[in-house]
Amino acid sequence: MDQYIAFVGNHPVLSILWIVIAAMLVGSWFKSQFSKIRQINPQQLTLLVNRQEGQVIDIRAQKEFSAGHIAGAIHLNAEKAKQGELSSLENFKSKPIILVCNAGITASAVAEKCLKSGFEQVYVLSGGMGTWQGAGLPTSK
Structure with missing residues (x-):
């Protein structure tokens, strides 16, 4: 001592x-x-979409989204979302939404905005599209 x-x-x-x-x-x-934002893996994302009508929200750049995204994903501009412009997601306030970016970092910031705007179930794909593609899961164009 x-x-x-x-x-x-x-x-x-x-x-x-x-x-x-x-x-x-x-x-x-x-x-x-104690955060209400939950990090999920690709398998959990699939279960949320298939069993609870979860909606995937892709916040990557339009060019990256067009090159390949999770089937059924909606594109949302990350900069507008960070500023609180979430009006295009109003229909999903009571449903699970899963935010996806390149690595999961930007999605966490947008997830905070979603919670503050009244979204009830907000998830982030841990590791982003890199994790999705690394697991060998399909993408749509």
Whole structure:
């Protein structure tokens, strides 16, 4: 224990940095545990679409969407969605919506906007289209 105290005394900046990193990790874990946004895999996406009439919303660029997307997906401009322009999705407020982007990061930001706009069931495809295609699942053009 004396060694830890000596280390902290000799390296205060490094010690504070470790505490900040630990706090950020714990905070991130808590946020993910209590978030209403659920990360799902391709199999769960398929079940939501087939059993609960879930709607896939693809927020990638139009060019990427046109090159190949999940069958039945609706295209939504990510920038407009981030600004809260979700009027084209009003019919899906009470149904599950699954947001898809390239890697899952942009979709999470849009998912937050959807929750704030009153959508009840918001999901994000973990890993985005990369995960979908990596699983060997089909795309439509």
